[in-house]
Amino acid sequence: MEGRGMLLKFKTQNRRESVPFLQPVEELPVYDLIVAGLGTAGVYAALTAAKQGLRVLGIEKLNCCGGTGTAGDVHGYYFGTPGGIYEELDEKVREMESDGYMPVVGLNPEAKKYVCEQALIDSKVEIHYESRVTGVLMEENTVCGIQWIENGEEKTALAKITLDCTGESGICDTIGCRMERGRAFDGQVQPYSVVQPEIVNGLVEFYHYLDCGYMDALDAGQYAKACVDAACLLHYNLEDYRTRRVLGISILLGLREGRRIVGEETVELQDYLEDRMTDHPAFYAYSNLDNHGRDLAFESEVLQDWLVASSLWGINISVPVPLGCCIPKGYEGILAAGRNISIGHDIASCVRQRRDMQKCGEAVGCAAALAIRKGISVREVPYEELKKQLLATGCLKKTDDSGIWDIEEGRWHRTAWLNEAGDIYQGLKSNRPGIAIWSAKRMGKCVEHKLEEWLSDSDRNVARNSALALGILGNRKALPALRCMAEERDSYVPKTSRKYNQLRGLSAVYLLGRLRDGEAVGILEKIMEHPEDNCGQEYQYDSFIRSQKEYGFQFFTHAVMALSRIAAAHPELSGEITGKIQEAMKGPFFESLLSDTSEDAIYISCVARNMRELIK
Structure with a gap:
């Protein structure tokens, strides 16, 4: 890095700007790796690289490291895959908890702060707390270093590779990397x-x-x-x-998703569900699609097929994530690690668990060290060498590729998709039909004619669940049954998932919109106008849907979105539908959503305000 032609890039009021960097580079400290953000992923990236002999600089805006697991008070794990160097640190935390730390469920966050920081210091990572990145040094498309402010003083350092672990991709955004955020419908991220x-x-x-x-x-x-x-x-x-x-509230808000880079590779839910995944993973993610969303009506069709039509919220999946997801497309000298890597919104709720993000940091730190030692681009790192090192620490294990998992009567077990029509029939007949519904979608034409036959089956579950399966296959022969389920607001709730199973009536409302059924407009308008009318049925509640009003919200939002899809497909109905939606948005039910300030309604009120702006 000679400094000639080097630019300093920064952002002012959301505008990217750049100026020539005139300071002599020989006056600047040079590191092998700069890690911006010593949180969930950054700690383990810095530690991994430093243990391999690299000179590492760590920049952190807080006054401690560890992120969500320390300052964020989330001191337990929700799924994710075991293995890797984080387990060594976690064991040290457990050993320290008997030395005067308050006993906790999980890992004491104060003890973890100390253990993580001490591990970084022992590995000679240079830590700068209460520091914020203010600019990025560039030569053409290569990141050469950063500027940051610390104690009111602006500092600059050069590095062979810079790692963006800021959660919101601050460095990648500053230099102009392509970014994505939230879902396609309205750009909203997970709650x-x-x-x-x-x-x-x-x-x-x-x-x-x-x-x-x-x-x-x-x-x-x-x-x-x-x-x-x-x-x-x-x-x-x-x-x-x-x-x-x-005891109070955490000093950090629990952010599940933010800006994501567009990487050299991207993991999408659609690809996973159609078995189009990488054969060179850097790490695996393991969880259900835990997006905490109560407004699923605004999510993509593939996600609603999984969560609304099939009630598969509680099914856990193992997802291989390649190194390419951590490499911003078209740039050199820059990597990302954490929840800002290149993953689609639909699957981001699985690829975000703390165990897996810690392993993401380790994998990227290892790849950076290999690239620097060999003097090559990270893109050129031999996968077999990276794999060998990750296998040695347990960050990557053969058992991580564990398929799909289900839980029955409190016991987890590995399950599989069904491949025989007879097995699908029995699944549709059971009170846990989700696996059978999705298996039918995977089999497609091979089982479609059977599903059509089963629409008239004497068993109510078989007939109605067959309609749901045909609905996600796009088969319009399901429409009469779907209209019936929606009109009577079928209150049947399957037991496919450990919680957040969907009313069959809600599934039907969604599918009527998915199939753009013009004949269902009257039914859907009635649901939208009277969303709390349960047609004399009793609804079951769980930790997500806890009241009649929340079910009303579900019926209202799904009916609005179903009608919107139908209006787009049937221009002759568009005027009437638009008028009805606008009228409903001014009605007493929707106004009650906006004005409710009870604890349970905080999220619903927020979603209602967002919905009102979208309709405007």
């Missing part, structure tokens, strides 16, 4: 949560959290308001809090 640690049976738990809806973490006003609202949550339900020993 954020507020974590409320509390003492239960003498242990600190973090499991009481509140999903609060949508917020753009890059919008200072929205983020500040979310923090203030979070601080006020203890006042929403005083009776509940009088019986609980709540």
Whole structure:
């Protein structure tokens, strides 16, 4: 790096700017690797590279490392794959917990702060806390270093590779990498949560959290308001809090998704479901599609096929993630690790668990070290060498490719898609039809004629679940049965998932829109106008849908979206449908959603406000 032609890139009021960098580069410190963000992924990337002899600089905006698992008070794990160097550190945390730390469920966050920091120091990582990246040094398409501000002083350093672990892809965005954010319909990311640690049976738990809806973490006003609202949550339900020993709220909001890079490779849910996945994984992700969304009506068709029509929320999948997802497309000298890597929104709710993001950091740190030692681009790192090192630490294991998993009566077991019509029939007949419905989708034409026959089966479950399967296959012979289920608001709830199973009536409403059924307009308009009418049936509630009003919200949003799809496909109906939707948005039910400030309704109110703006 000679410095000639080097530019300093930065952002001012969301505008990218660049100026010639005139400072002599020989005056600047040079590192092998700069890691921006010492959070969930960054700690393990820096530690891995430093252990392999690299000179590593770590920049962190907080006054501690570890991110969500320390400052964010999420001190337990929700799925993810075991293995890798994070397990060594976790074991040290457990050993320290007997030395005066408050006992917790999971890993004590204060002990983990210490263990992570000490591991970085022992490996000679140079740590700079309370520091923020302000600019990026570039030569053509190659990142050469960064500028940051620390204690009011601007500093600059060069590096062979810079790693963006900032969560929101701050460095990648500054240099102009292609970015994506949220779902296709409205750009919204997964809901954020507020974590409320509390003492239960003498242990600190973090499991009481509140999903609060949508917020753009890059919008200072929205983020500040979310923090203030979070601080006020203890006042929403005083009776509940009088019986609980709540310690307060976390200093970090629980952000599940943000800006994602467009990488050399991308993992998409559609590819996973159609068995088009990489054969050279850097790590595996393992979880269900846990997006915490209660407004599934606004998600993509493939995600609604999985979650709404098939009730497969609780099915766990193992997803191979290649190194290419961590390489911003078209740029050199820059990598990403954490929830900002190149994964589609639909599958991001699986590829975000803390265990797997820690392993993502390790894998990227290992790849960076290999590239630097060999003097090659990260794109040229021999996969077999990377794989060998990751296998040695347990970051990558043959057992990580574990397929799909289900739980019955509290016991997890590996399951598989069905390949025989007879097995699918029995599955559709059972109270757990989701696997059979999706298996029918995978078999397609091979089983479609059987599904058509089963529409008239004497067993109600077989007939109606066959209609759901035909619906996601796009077969219009399902329409009469779907109209019937929607009109009567079929209250049957399958037991496919451990929770968040969908009412069959809701599944039918979604599929009527998916099939653009013009004959269902009257039924759907009636549902939209009277969403809380349960037609004399009793609904079952769970931890996601906890009241009649929330079911009303589900019927309302699915009916609105179904009608919108039908209007787009039938121009002759568009005027009538548009008028009805606008009228419903001014009606008493929707207004009640906007005005409800109870704790359970915080998320729903946020979604309703978003929906109102979209309709406008």
